[in-house]
Amino acid sequence: MKQFVINQPILDELTKKGIAIRQVFDAHKIFSVNIMASPGAGKTSVILRTIESFKNIYNIAVIEGDVIELDVERVRNLGVPVVLAHTGGSCHLDSIMMEQALKQLNLEDIDIIIVENVGNLICPANFYLGTHRNIVIASVPEGDDKPCKYPGMFKGADIVLLNKCDYLDHEAFELEYFEKGIRQLQENIRILPLSAKTGEGFDKWIAWLTNSYDRYIKSFTIDTS
Template sequence: MCTVCGCGDGEVKVHGHKHHSHDHSHTHSHSHDDGLHFGDGAAGVSVPGYSQERLIKIETDILAKNDRYAELNRAKLAAQEVFAVNLVSSPGSGKTTLLCKTIEALGGQPLAVIEGDQQTQNDADRIRATGAPAIQVNTGKGCHLDGHMVGHAIEHLTLSHGSLLFIENVGNLVCPASFDLGEDCKVAILSVTEGEDKPLKYPDMFTAARLAILNKIDLAPHCDVDLDLYTANLRRVNPTIEILNLSARTGEGMSEWITWLRTNLAQKQLQGAAE
């Protein structure tokens, strides 16, 4: 049960790489209080029979349990010096296309992908077509991945030392901001067609992100888009956020993105060697 928007539980299914017999499904819930659905306590949502303090405590307990799963994931990835990126965006930003182009540009770099969607294996199939291993996590009615789901998916992956792990979250700019998956950082992807005020409407996500990618800049001349305003609004909610402008379709700006990934992976490996 999502503590942010109150979305319902469904059967979570983890589908392994089609070349292995790892297909698995399980019922998963991160609600622990009589199936209670509620929104953000700070927003003043009320549920009959529950005080505001009680709602906040329940939400805190759920997030604390998620954080314990996330720390287990983080420790496992650190031991293998794997740099993990949590890709977050609204639907239609171009996450999967960007990811496919990224895999192609990285060449022989060891990597793997965890795909999050409510239904279908369409995106995982697209990733596998590039030759990269991918695990599909279908969240049912859930609107985001959590630490438990990602930990379960990692068990189905063979991650070599010094790999990149891409976690493509469910398309949603609200709930994924609250759930740590054990990743090294969140990368928020925007397309130029979404509106320059998107960072102001969803500040939690862009505050939580280390990097913002403004995608589909090849469309900017046709959409009356102010790229400088996008940047200004991102800096307004997160003064330290890094920003890259690119087009996954044309390849413009892709080299900077690949450099960013390689640099951060190298830093993770140096950190591991020093510990």
């Protein structure tokens, strides 16, 4: 018997595919966001309201990580291109699923791609999809302990949206404890309470997304001065 040292990351191949996807996005100047949350946190509701705010300004497309077309139909009803990235029941999206989904979109006509990941606060954080920003959505009814329970997810976030903030007065949710849990992982991260139902706080989220998109587009401008 012999021992053979390998020392190779398990997700190496998938990560390389994710990097290739990022190159495709950049070649088309498409800004992309990966939306992650637990089931029921309101990913689809946030996406729908975001589309409503943006659809006459930017060309948006959506990739839905799911096994059925229910959310796909909801997005399609708003008149934006949407494709299902079929997960086969898996608990996360990976770069192979993304690659297949992207083949179904006309990338020439898109400014922003919103990816709705599978409802799960552990696995999606481990799979690089090539997207530019990770958006993590938590919600008030889930409880204030999610950042403490799922640090991997919150550690990798570029912004945290606290959805269903209209429930803050009705639930035993300590905003300070929730924020502290996140700040222990990332001191300066933006945390935005909002409600996809009432629209409260949405202006700040839309401003953040607009600024992120503008900065992304400006990054292609070569400074010749």
